[in-house]
Amino acid sequence: MSAERSVTIKDVAAHAAVSVATVSAVMNENKYVSPELAQRVRASIAALGYKRNNFARGLKTQVSHSIGLVIPDIMNPFYTNIARGVEDVTHTHNYSLIIGNTDEDPEKEKKYLHLLDSKQADGLIIAVTDHSFEYLQELPLQNLALVGIDRSLIELGIDTVLVNNTVGTRTAIEHLIGLGHRRIGLVTGARGITPTEERLVGYTEALEKHGIAVDPALIATARARVDGGERGAHQLLTLEDRPTALFLMDGTMVIGAMRAIAQLGLRCPEEIALICFDDFAWAPVMRPHLTVVDQPTYEIGKQAAHLLFERLQHQERAPREVRLQTRFIVRESCGSHLRSPDALSRFHA
Amino acid sequence: MSAERSVTIKDVAAHAAVSVATVSAVMNENKYVSPELAQRVRASIAALGYKRNNFARGLKTQVSHSIGLVIPDIMNPFYTNIARGVEDVTHTHNYSLIIGNTDEDPEKEKKYLHLLDSKQADGLIIAVTDHSFEYLQELPLQNLALVGIDRSLIELGIDTVLVNNTVGTRTAIEHLIGLGHRRIGLVTGARGITPTEERLVGYTEALEKHGIAVDPALIATARARVDGGERGAHQLLTLEDRPTALFLMDGTMVIGAMRAIAQLGLRCPEEIALICFDDFAWAPVMRPHLTVVDQPTYEIGKQAAHLLFERLQHQERAPREVRLQTRFIVRESCGSHLRSPDALSRFHA
């Protein structure tokens, strides 16, 4: 069973009665070809249903017209949106997008990096699992353009796009403080990665600005998944002196937190206020409607892809770090509307 | 700026003082090579940091070790999970996964098909946008193994994996009927695609079985997105003789439906019962907790990928259609717990 010999550039040349060089020239539009010939060639291509072989092309040019996206988990809505953003611009460039989930496992990450490298991907957008800085540098990925997302890689001279985590967090925490909260619990994801550390800074800054001491007991570290959020929230909510508000670092964790709250028979926001990073379609349809620090996820992906294609053109351009703004969306879970009719009406507007 | 000439198999051969054929043989393990030589070759590979050029390899072998996944939208959790399932098995095969979103646009779909074809993807998993049957056949995709998901392609001799839509829907509708509902509204996605049509059959069967006439006014067709769900639900709920229950065909639409319900000031499930296809992490954290027809989405992706890799091995195997079972999960939005303490306790168990 062998598929019939697929049609090659030679066949097209023969059919159009020109040389292969001419066929190549019309396809690449990089040489003058008389209109008549060009026309004949195009007709032959259509007639034969010819499609250029990407292997042969790549072998010659060393470009694959594909880029990779390496992220922890596509099922996390944060990354899903990013992926969509990346994919949309990739598509407009007629490139293809290869996706790899690392599950925050450095080994898996390394494997993907090598896989994409051997596939001769032209570039890579990556949310590194931890500050694997040296590791990334050591990798023999010389020909691979890189763009980091979510975790800053600018110190490595790698283009990066992320959000202003510090400000986003500080704003939310100050809002809570303004509502009278003094014991504010924080459930973080993995330590050491940019978003966690920067948000921790925002948290600390907000507290200190208002003369509130940071209580380490109020900071739980957990897996950035539903179960992690549940565990982290549970841990904090079963403290003798439990917090009156909780800040979750991601949109999956907050689902776990709500489970923990329900399980402990607490009422949100009356007994425990709740704010989290990431907005999503169902946030407004949860009870209570979630107050969130929204990240422009789709835009992150888009910008990262733009940066990547830019670098593909201009290898030598200086590395850039793009900081996108978060948006604080007050709904109900922070308890604003309990004290301030204003906030509530703003939401319902 | 030219990256230094990358090391080739020739360099390795020279370094190890053997022929290129030997180097190739040890890498592919398809020929006997004496342990000493093999050792030497491996050492040279490591020493030189040699990585096989995928273009050259593919040009020769015509296999790319990559497959494509063409879906309407990765942001729909249904497809997100499928993608993850596909990706996981792709990864174990050391293949890479190329993703394309069609947005249900046949042109975009066609473009992706061609892109993947020209990239010489070894196979493709696809959720076709509509019954583009002839279209798919006409495509000169001879060398591309295909697997359909969600939409049945078995009549085209293409492996397919989907769920038992008819049974899933019938069960849910009968549950509603058992609860006393007689006017049950249906918000469908695009007509003509397998899931829509099969669920329509399930709906009809359930009604007819209980001697209830199908009222066309109770069936709304809409875009399978949040906004479509909202519009469709709104349309049905503003009928003079509005339904007492709503069945939504997908997990994004139901969010829209809940918005419509809230906007119309209706209480769910007291005034309007609600059931939808697809379960998701946040379904249990919505108020009311959503009663759903769960689809094993991750498993669909996994099975589809398995089918694809199987076909890659055995081109001639007869096409198969895999039907996975849905699971009816009673929570609160159907109103069961209002009438039946049993159902409620079952949920809380």
Add this chain to the structure above:
DNA sequence: CTGAAAGCGCTAACAA
């Protein structure tokens, strides 16, 4: 303006 021909790096006959 068009064509001939030399590889790109690898695999797999075929020889030795």
Add this chain to the structure above:
DNA sequence: TTGTTAGCGCTTTCAG
């Protein structure tokens, strides 16, 4: 058991 070599299909000088 190992090596020689002919392409895979395309791009791109370089001649004409």
